[in-house]
Amino acid sequence: MPTREGEHAFDACCLECLRCDLTTVHGGTLSPLPGVRRTSARGHTPGVRGRWRALVAASVVVSFVSSACVPAVRNDGGVARVAVDVGTLEWSDCGDGLDCATLVVPFDHERPDDGRTFRLPIIRARATSVGRIGAVVLNPGGPGGSGVDLVRSIAGSDAVAELNQRFDLVGFDPRGVRGSEPAVRCADDGYDDAVDTLGPGGLDRAAYAAAVVADRQACVDANRELLDHVGTNDAARDLDMLREALGEERLTYLGFSYGTRIGMAYAAIFPDRYRALALDGADNPTTSVSRSVGAQYLGFEEAFDAFTAWCDDTDECSASRTGGAERTFRAVEERLRVDGSIPIVDSVRVVTLGELYLGVIAGLYGEDGWPLVGRALARASEGDGSLLQWLADTLVDRRSDGTYENTMEANVAVNCADDVERPTIDDALDRGIDLATRLPRFGPLGVGAFTDCVGWPSSSDPVRTGSGGAPTPVLVVGTTGDPATPYAWAEALAASIGNATVLTNVAEGHTSYFSSVCVRDAVNAYLVAGAVPSSTRCG
Template sequence: MRLNRGLPAVASSLLLALPLALAGCTSFGEGSEEPAAASATPTEVEAAPIEWSDCDAQIQPLIEGQPGSERDLLFECGRTEVPISYDEPAGATLPLFLVRATPAGQTERIGSLVVNPGGPGGSGADAAIGLALTLPQDVLGRFDIVGFDPRGVGLSTPVDCIPAELKDRVIASEPRPTTAEQLDDVFALSREMADGCAEEYGDALGTFNTVDTARDMEQLRKSLGDEQLTYLGYSYGTTLGSTYAELFPDRVRAMVLDAAVDPDTDVVADAEASAAGFEAGFDAFAENCKGLIAGCPLGDDPRRFLEELLAQAGGAPVPSSEEGETRQATPGVVLTAVQAALYDTASWPQLAQGLRAARDGDAKALFSLADELTGRLEDNSYSNLLDANLAVNCADTDEVVEETEVRRLVAEWSQAYPLFGAGSAAGLFTCSVWDAERTPVPERDAAGSAPILVVGNQGDPVTPLPGAVDMAEDLESGVLLTWQGQGHTAYPKTDCITAAVNAYLIDLVAPQDGLTCPA
């Protein structure tokens, strides 16, 4: 499975502490009406009002002590309803959960800035809280920050069909399956997940898709009272945003697509680009580690160090010193931790120290990294990040990669991309056995839209720069902005990028197409 996650959560248990919208949430697994397949043409639907309530008292303790928590912010939680099927706009509905952050003393308000953090499966409500702490004051002074949990995510009728025990097994499984037996095990896990979700949701499983989420976002725009949408999407959020622009091009006021998912690649090319990106990302991490003045904890060859650790964990999984932790770190956990750290250069020191500690017999730091990426919580349960990730990714494509082709690609990619190739290839099988209605994401040129700003990062291991180039070229009004940095996403990490995006969001002044900002 692939997580195109753009932003880390503010706190892994944040939304579990906000039970405000749970009562009355629809569960498709409990006998609710099955939706019809979505049509390709968006339907005009009357928007339901948003029921807002003050949840400042619940959120403030959760962000206390975090950078930006000193800002004077008011948090509200909201709930509204959208059609389950836009082919039946007057039919059954599902609830969406929102968070709105408004700074005190806001002047010359433009409207709402709707945000999505990626995934698919990332909580937009959580992202609104995190971005309210980190976005530039110039932007906060002009916009309310609004995030919603997309259908199937977080507190918006969450897809919940993969047991925690099965998730533990998937994460701990062989990350580089190359033998026939190892691949058989991976395929069996994919079938187990697919069968369980199909049994739990039946025909309703296909309801959780990007096209209908984009239609939901149009309903939210109307409910928020904004004449046009101002949007900031990261990673998978660029797929969601560009799909909205395709369906509703005249409703776009401003749209920032940061760390764009390539709209032009098929699932095989996308998986290979992911493997290559993470491979290059690890090389960048290794070079950075070797350049540390105090010396690299992994020695003069971090890749060899990692290979030796993977072999060590394969023979004897590494325990953790965390009190009450019974898991031991297999190679799957080790490589998941590596991937997690490559999203953000701020995690590189923790990765270097964590790999060294694991070699010395303590995998505590690696479990911390891996659990953040996969949504595992302190009580040993999981958020529904992985469930939603699979449901949306698989509903968004009708491409099928047969088992024989997967085996061929594993053999090829394991040589080309030694750390991540085999796992990326094996993951292609997951959606091939996913039993749900498919609503493929459309081709996107968003003809007639206002300028759309596409931001790419030269050293992005998750969504490599060619994806942003393709997105900007495909969109009729696309404008490309490039950062020569490392890690996943760019805004607001550097002054040059921040200034260009701020001017666009606030004053609708897009930068020169092709502008490049230094690292």
Template structure:
């Protein structure tokens, strides 16, 4: 990752106490689980109740991975990390180099880095398990008639019932409120009086809910790529779609004039529209899928390449290949989540937190029309439409629909938002920061999803804050 100048200076130089309080005894037993990327990695598990109000439903085992502090004499405590999702693996993030950037070396020195797989995800058990039919490429997620709408509802109900049959009662308790209480169980098992937190994307919602429930257990907390769970879903759908469109337009402008782009000199948006249009008619092959790619799959693949600014040249090549004389969209379809092993967890958690607001085909059609207005090129894929269209007819009642999670009594929390983030609009970061008493807001003006993955300036500010406890001053900007 390239190094950029830090525009926003830390507002104070007084360093907070390294150790907040006397640690309690840990109840965890760690075993080596080294990888090539992280040879010191250790793994463990912690038990949590599936439903804290109904202990008869049994328990779940959460998988943990830890990188012990490299400078134990100056160890601050445990830094819990969540890479996003819903459904992202904190264990995999820690074990396979998610924090290996030299910019983050101070975190490795001063903290035990702890990743965990939330309930139902990856190496935690029981795992959310759904059938292969969860993603049906033939299904219209933009139904224009009552018949198409009823087909969408029937499909989602059927696959949701199959997920429930395969997973059991955990599926009904896979919401973020329950996962936030799991963090408190992890904290106690670690023997830490307080934790530090680094949450990306969905990890910002999870962290904010935890802080609202247990503000006295927070030492420091970074919420990077902020999700504002208080936002009305219809508003959030349009805001996110507009953010995705903005990122696509910025990529196209760069690509047209850059020697690093395979489509240099082209009208890139017209090229993109043509590929998507041909995919909608079954005319774009994917060797990855061994069938024609759908327009939704093409759009989702482009979207996921927009996450990391340094991947834009790769996106140019992938898009060019999908629109060539002998088109192959494999490099795009291989990067969407529809065939991912965690798509079931993504959908199930999403339906708890972002349930469908649609009342019928006319209502859904009207929202789809607005979607086309705010995102005339990229409208076929945005995450909130994926959630809400996929949750239309979902049979599991939502346990954590959009609501306020105000945070009071915690130390200053750092919220990081990007002006051109394709997944989490800057307005969400502002909204989340306004719900947290004493929050600091750091704004990025560059591209990509989250500062940790795209901005040396943001990484520096996050590291300084996590170590010292002192956030950037008011009006901090990374350009």
């Protein structure tokens, strides 16, 4: 969107964090207030697809044909990956000095010869020096984040210049996500009247429960064949096929947020096939997706407190000139509760109560976003919700034409494939309402997160944890003030893997590689040499 005088735009890395890793809390469980009402470019409420963003929006919150047809055995008795000649990737120029290709993987790794496949888009920024080591595969988070978009956005930037000297930077869209064929897509016919009953007056429990059940069933019906084959274990198996197609004897990997879950699964399934796994913004290996929600929303409450303290003590924060951050937030919130919306200048769209929460949370993922939050709140208090809505749109991957990426659909599908828990609608709403009571600022968003897997088919392949006796050390990066993936999760992930070291970054924000030179230097050194850093603290 256009910027006013004195504003700054996020650089490519920060924007990618907003578009991808913002959808990451337990890899993806943040959901907006049930009353979020999305309007399209034509000014009407979308159907089921728009409803998914209304019910699960930042579900933050961020995946082998054998000649002998004999499955390899993993140490839990399940199928790892059939031995197969993967072949090489056919690269072609796709602009900006980048190469693109397509990786074809089995739809069902247990039945690789049934003829069904996923076609996954791959992108590469070739190493820039003669000292090339190989390829490093990156994943930005989600679930639902695009590795293709990540590499396209960071290639050529100073942040990855050193890494790109030694490695090709490779990104892929996991199965079911974005450019994957097929991808998770929900139907587009609506129950808008039900959503509209969930307005600023509060939660109409019966209407919301009916809407959730209908919504989940519609998406299950539209994707029934896919749902058992989009989980993280399958993404890890695809990643191993990508490793082989790239000609890498062992995998070098850098995963952010939900991308750490893919790395965790890879270490568990293929403990002897990686040379370095750097995992920044660790997912929680010890708790189900739905039960991680409370820790995440508490993290955003604490992040808002940190933002408020900063805002009220600096002239750089616009909200400091409209009564302070907390007071301005409450004033905007009250206006939305009473009036239902705030207008957007030169637009038929309006800002809703749910978009207030989503927009603020979007800017709380890192300290770089704090000035935008202050500016958005100040403008909204003066009757212009445009910047607040832009932040919310970024969080849910809304395009300028009013359509959406499939980030949210994929987010829920992957999380539910990974999670064994299937709460009833009543149990889910009870948990959500309890969270909203305990955390009144952002807790109401959690109502939607608890209902994600209601009515979903049971998981046949829950995400793998542990290392499987991995001989190679893993580097886990944890940030003490990370609202989306709390620092305790980094410690838990390292303990789960066993042969892992935690690099602690004392700072605010979600993930550290792009925001901390200290972390970036340590991670790069690990990826190059394979040795964990001697100093395990930054900041």
